[in-house]
Amino acid sequence: EVQLVESGGGLVQPGGSLRLSCAASGFTFSSYSMNWVRQAPGKGLEWISYISSSSSTIYNADSVKGRFTISRDNAKNSLYLQMNSLRDEDTAVYYCTRGSTTGRSDYWGQGTLVTVSS
Amino acid sequence: DIQMTQSPSSLSASVGDRVTITCRASQGIGNYLAWFQQKPGKAPKSLIYAASSLQSGVPSKFSGSGSGTDFTLTISSLQPEDFATYYCQQYNSYPFTFGPGTKVDIK
Numbered sequence: 001e002v003q004l005v006e007s008g009g010g011l012v013q014p015g016g017s018l019r020l021s022c023a024a025s026g027f028t029f030s031s032y033s034m035n036w037v038r039q040a041p042g043k044g045l046e047w048i049s050y051i052s053s054s055s056s057t058i059y060n061a062d063s064v065k066g067r068f069t070i071s072r073d074n075a076k077n078s079l080y081l082q083m084n085s086l087r088d089e090d091t092a093v094y095y096c097t098r099g100s101t102t103g104r105s106d107y108w109g110q111g112t113l114v115t116v117s118s
Numbered sequence: 119d120i121q122m123t124q125s126p127s128s129l130s131a132s133v134g135d136r137v138t139i140t141c142r143a144s145q146g147i148g149n150y151l152a153w154f155q156q157k158p159g160k161a162p163k164s165l166i167y168a169a170s171s172l173q174s175g176v177p178s179k180f181s182g183s184g185s186g187t188d189f190t191l192t193i194s195s196l197q198p199e200d201f202a203t204y205y206c207q208q209y210n211s212y213p214f215t216f217g218p219g220t221k222v223d224i225k
Contacts, residue, residue, distance in 0.1 A: 045205055047213055061213050105164065105207075
């Protein structure tokens with residue numbers, strides 16, 4: 001069974017940093033691309049970052065470019081999102097998703113809440 | 119970036135109703151269109167990919183159609199567990215954009 005478990009969310013002040021993790025199991029992690037998708041409270045879904053299976057290709061949404069860094073450790077079956085220079089508008093539930101061969105999100109984690117507030 | 123729109127933004131329906139949701143892309147995306155269902159407080163769940171292919175384990179009451187710029191999600195006979203918000207997403211090119219969602223609630 002595919003499982004994705006996010007962790008690392010919490011309360012952080014504007015301008016601060018946070019690192020999210022996603023532990024993957026139930027599939028060959030090193031064979032799949034991965035994504036981060038977020039959802040602000042009461043709002044819709046926003047794709048923010050993609051990483052290929054070998055980490056050779058990365059895409060980021062303009063809203064996080066230069067502030068967020070996606071990475072992975074295939075030996076640890078883990079995906080990460082380093083978030084710097086956080087803003088109020090980054091407050092959201094952050095989901096990690098597995099990418100299919102076409103990149104679409106086929107499985108989702110349960111999400112981790114990040115709150116940016118002073 | 120490709121913009122995605124959905125209509126209606128919300129609808130009220132009764133158990134047993136046939137429901138259709140429309141998604142439109144601002145430019146052609148072939149069939150690179152997925153549909154997701156999200157219930158309150160839960161993660162989204164994949165329903166349809168490649169515009170009309172059913173994700174494994176999803177009941178056949180869900181169906182998708184369309185290509186290019188216009189797509190539809192149909193629920194053939196609405197059941198209590200289907201009341202949720204539905205999102206479309208294009209995955210033709212990055213950034214992979216979502217539609218704003220359609221909330222389906224009980225009439």
